[in-house]
Structure formats: structure tokens, C-alpha cells
Amino acid sequence: MLRFIAKRLGLLVITLVGLSLLLFMWVRALPGGPATAMLGEKATPEAIEAINKAYGFDRPVWEQYFTYISKVMVGDFGNSTQSQRPVLQQFADQFPATAELAFFAILFAVLIGIPLGYWAARHYGKWQDNTSVILSLLGVVIPVFFLAFILKWIFAVELGWLPTDGRQDIRLDATHYTNFYVFDGLITGEFDAAWDAFKHLILPGIALGSIPLAIITRITRAAVLEVQGADYVRTAKAKGMTNKILRKRFILRNAMLPVATTVGLQLGLLFAGAVLTETVFAFQGIGYGIAQAISNADYPVLQAYIIFIALIYAVINLVVDLLYGVIDPRVRVK
């Protein structure tokens, strides 16, 4: 087991180093180099020269990369060219926001998707089934940011039930220890602050959760259908198992295996998908940070954030693989 984890972590390190190298080369392979990208096409040669000097872009690429990596090793990802704050510090501020949002989104997708998929499979071929298939098709083809618009327009602008943007009403002046706003509100006893932060999560969470919802529904339906027809279910039925036991121990437990993998994968993808949702709702998480970095050509932030998201994605996948052994004894690594 430990060897398995060690091997996976080793692969992860190699992947991240490779990724950072690719990103590094890509920025420097462009005509004009990063200085032109930062200053724009109309930059004067003197200005480009100055930027090259200041950031060390005039040195050989391998030397630049080595300097970068050795700084990264001690946790220095450089400073944002916009705010001049350390990238890592900015990430630490924004990560809890996205984590909270992604958690809410996946919770929404799981709580609706699994029952919906199960329900569709129980009524295979009937209208319930068709409805769920159409819904999950729509969930995938409707662009997330468009759905975010619709939700914002109906529930925030027209009906005014929920806030239009941000993470929390600033007038509440809530105390923040961990930057997980809902959690902070709960531990400090500022329940109105927690409730307000939660209300800010609802719309972006639903928008962000729409794709995982569609996919989880689809996978649950397919998995239940497959397990329902399996030989061991037929045997159990022939032995006179009650429907309740049959569903709980035989069908659901086995059908949840592929669903668990899907949930993990989708959770990882949400950290990237948040770019669009967070932009629509001005929700200050890492997706918002990336969008800002793009419009400001803030390369230290962009470069580091992509690596961080790849890291999150990989770690979640690793955890899912480990959990897989817990829920399915057959694949346990010896």
C-alpha cells in the first residue's frame, strides 16, 4: 500500500516538473518572448530591454528554468506582476473560496444526480428514464457561463432572492480565520455571516455543479442498469432475498463503484471549470484569479496557478484511487 502511494507520488512529481517545463518553454517560445506579451505589441525596444533585465529573460532558458525551480523548491513562486504580492500568498487567500464552492457544487451534483440516475434505471425505458437522459444531455451542452447568467438573471436580478456576486456581504464585517467563509461564520458564532456566505454559494454552486450533475446521473443510471442484469443479482433474487436487501447490498453498493470514480474526477475538474462561473459571479476564488491574471498578462500567477490546479487534480485522483480500495475489496492493493 505504502509502495503504491510512493510510486504514485513519484509519478506526480515527474508530471509536475514536466508540466512546469512545458509551460516555461511555451511562454519563452513565443515571438518577442514574455516581455512583449506583458507589455503588448506596441512596446518600445527599451521597455522590453528593461523587462528582460528585471526578470532575467535575457539569460539562457535552462538557467532561467533552474533559477525558477530552485526558488519553487523553497515555496517562492514569484510575485504577481499586478499586485506585487507573493503568488503563493494570493493562492492561499483564494483557494478556500474555490474549495468551498467546488464542495458545494459536487454535493449538489451527488445529492441530485445519484437518486435521479437510480430512479431512471428503475424505470428503464419509461418517461422517467427519458426525462433523465434528456436532462443530462442538456446539462452537458448548455455552456456553464450561460447557465450562470440565466440563474443570476432569474434569482438575483429579477426575483432578488439571492445575491448577484461576491462571497459575502461586506457590510457584515465578518471575522475570517480560515478563509472558508461558511466555516468561519460557524466557528466564530456569527451565524448570520455563515448564512450570508452560504447564500452566496448557491447560484454559482448550481451553475458549476450542472456538468457533474449530468455526468453523475448518466453514470449512475448506466451502472445500476448493468448491475441489475448481473448474474449475482439474479442468483440473489432466486435465493429469495428481499427487494430491500437486494437493492441496498447488491445493486447500490456495486453500482456506486464507477460513480465514486466519476465523482472524484469531476471534483478535480471543477477547480478548472470554476474560471467561468467565478467570473460571472465575481466570486473571488482561484478561477477568478486566473481570469484576472489573463487580462493583466500576469504570467507568474498564471504559470503557478496552472501547476497548482494540476496538483489538486492529481491529488484528488490519487485519493479516489485509494478510496476505491476501501469501497471495493476486490481491487485492494496488497
Place this chain on the structure above:
Amino acid sequence: MSANIPDPNQLPEQLPPAADRAIDAVVLTGPPVIEPEQAEQPAPADKGDTRHADRGTSLWGEAFQRMRRSPMAIVGAIIIALFIIVALLAPWIAPYGGEATPGRKLVTPTDIPGIGTPGYPLGLDNFGGDVLSKLIWGARSSLLVGVISTCIGLLGGMLLGALAGGFGGWVDTVIMRVVDILLSVPNLLMAVSIAAIAGQTPFAIMIAIGAAQIPVFARLLRSSMLQQRGADYVLAAQTLGLSRSKITMSHLLPNATGPVIVQATLALATAVIDAAALSFLGLGGGVPQTAEWGRMLTVAQNFLSSAPQLAFLPGLCIAITALGFTLLGESLRESLDPKARKR
């Protein structure tokens, strides 16, 4: 296996659940990747199956026959046909140019004429542009981005996949390691970062979306080729003394393209959505009134309360186009699936 076995597409409710599973298990796991075992194709000369002997149809001919009977495929094909016609005929059917602002005198910041304005059937946008015309021109730019970026992804991916699958050995190892690294970044994020670094032009968007698709195509073609490598007809070709490159090019590759083509159709849907997403994030370059669905949505967010139709119409266009490609891709996958074919 006799001739009067009903077609599964026509009688879905009578199918045992497992028949549907092969399709469902891989449907809509966007970015869609086809599992190799489901993509396997039967050896060309399947003598046990005499059902189609009289028709003498090929794999693709038969797939086409099956698709003609599937309502999913028909709806998808109609949507796509309409979309392509509109995109190609844009200069003739659009009342105004893409960036023209014929109604700028009718528009004030607080009053944007909506659907049903005389002379402008779908109303005006905040610049005074005709929304109908912009939607039509937007179809053209979506088609262009979709086709070009998917071609980039397809060509790049097929080249890498064919090299890896054809040569094997260290070439395979090196290519697949790089592909694994690229796959460790979520697709949209990769497209966003490529476009952001490559500068903000429509061309950068095409490259970004295309490049982000390369790893998926490469892996797909490779696994599909590896699967074919053990097939009897490859062994036969080897026994006949054909060279390795000959076997790769004229035996392995043609037989391994089925899943790749299905994936390309689905990738078109992703490309249309991603292109809108990237230009929504401001990566498309150009003036704010550019006739592009994603760009129209970006601008519309400032007028959500006064003119919500400005967001609804382009969003609807994106969703319908993506739906068309998805339906077509899914039904193509179903028709090519040997497990469904044999029934």
C-alpha cells in the same frame, strides 16, 4: 443470429439493460473519451454474420443505414445542416454586416429595443447592431473555429498516436509520457492557458482549443491501434511479409479510425462551447461588437436587467449547435458499436 432480429434503436424498451450499457457507460463523460474495448471493431470478414451478405455493406455503409433510422441522429443532422447552411450563406442571408451598427440612433444606455422592433426582428444590442445579423455571422465564426481547431487536434493527435502505436518501444513511451503530462491539466484550463500566452486573437483560440484536444486523440488512436495489432488480419499481413510501415499505414490505421471519428464529432461540440468560453473570458481579441456568440454573451452581462434577450439568444445558439454535434456523435458511436451491431 438471424435476419429478423429487431433493430435496437427501434425497440429500446425491449432490450435487456446490458445492451444499452456499452453505450451509456461512455456517453457524456465530457470531455468524451471512448473506452477502447467498446470501440473495437469486428474483423472485416465475419463469415458467421450472413445477415448483410446480400446488401454487401461496409462497416461505414451499415453504420449509415442504422443512423438513418435513429431519431437522435436525424435531429442532430438537421441541426448541423441548418447551422452549416446559415454559416456558409451568412453574407447573403444576414440583413447587415457582422460589426455594422445600423440602429445606433435607436439605442440609448437605458433603452435597448428588444425582439419585434420593426426592421430588426430580434432587436438591437447596446451598440445598435442587429442581433439577428450578429447571430448569423456568429454561426460562421463558430463553424470556422470548430472545424479548424478540431482539425488541429485531429491531425496532431493522429500523428502522435500513429507514431506511438505504430513504432511502439521508446517512441511510444516518450510520446505517451508527454501525453500523460498534458492530460494532467484539465482540458479547459489548458486551452485557456495556451490562448492566454499566445496572445489574444481568434487564431490563438483555434490553436488553443485544437492543441488541448491533441492528447485525447493521440491516446485514443494509440489504444485503438494497439487493440488491432493482435487481430488475425494483422498476423496474416505479417505472415505475408508486409513491411511494418505498410501494415501500419494500410491495415492498422484505417481500421483504428472509427473511435477517432466519433470523438472528432463530439469534439466539435466541445470546440463550439470552449470557443465561446474563451472569447467570453476576453481571449478572442477584436472590437467589443465582434459578431461572436461568446463575445455577445460577455457584453450582454452588463445589460442583464434591461435586455436579458441579449444573453439568451447567443446562449441558445451555442447550446443548440453543441446539442446537434453531440446527438450526431453519440448516434454515430452507437451505430459503429459492434456490440449493438451484432444484435
